Amino acid sequence: MEQAPLIIAPSVLSADFSRIAEEVATINGSGAKWVHLDVMDGRFVPNITFGPKFIKDLRPCSPLVFDTHLMISEPERYVELFAQSGSDFITVHSEATVHLHRTLQLIRSCGCKAGVAIVPSTPVVLIESVLDIVDQVLVMTVNPGFGGQQLIPSTLRKISDLAQIRQEEGYEYVISVDGGINMRTVKEVVACGTDAVVCGNAFFNADDRALFVDQMISLAREERIR
């Protein structure tokens, strides 16, 4: 069976918040399938973005999958609010919650798909015991907090490891990659087994955002048939 096209998830972190509805409209028209929503609390990461009201207000602006990435400490305290805001996926960091398994169960019990994220210094072995209950594993390829950073090469191995475990165990999670993804780096992450890529600066700085998405998907297809 042919593999599904690479999922492109533009990160609104790199959007102009003063024109956020217009910016999201360009995501809708670009061929991207997901909208990536980076929630930061100034504690788990050294930056602050937005909360559930922002996502709730954006929900009517897009029919796409809302991929909410909680870069916040103790995310379990806010899961219900982010579920009510219209998130499809809610992804929490393994480093940010003591009871990771329980937090992932909570996400699912709220009717959302559950994701687990790991920062560059966290090895895959630390999340192996929850891989049977997640719908997405998000591999951070930069240290979280800011857009526009360079991909850290030592993170790539984790993508291949997750793809191998998925195959061996028959799991069905989506493997997504976040940080420093652009037309130069997409092939290497696809070669490792990525299904979805988060793109902040590369998407929002593209002269033609629809063309950018199209080219990223084509580059992925070329890499997969190589």
Ligand SMILES: O=C(CO)[C@@H](O)[C@H](O)COP(=O)(O)O
């Ligand atoms: O979560 C983050 C950063 O913490 C990312 O989602 C960035 O927003 C990706 O931006 P680029 O590296 O693609 O510019």
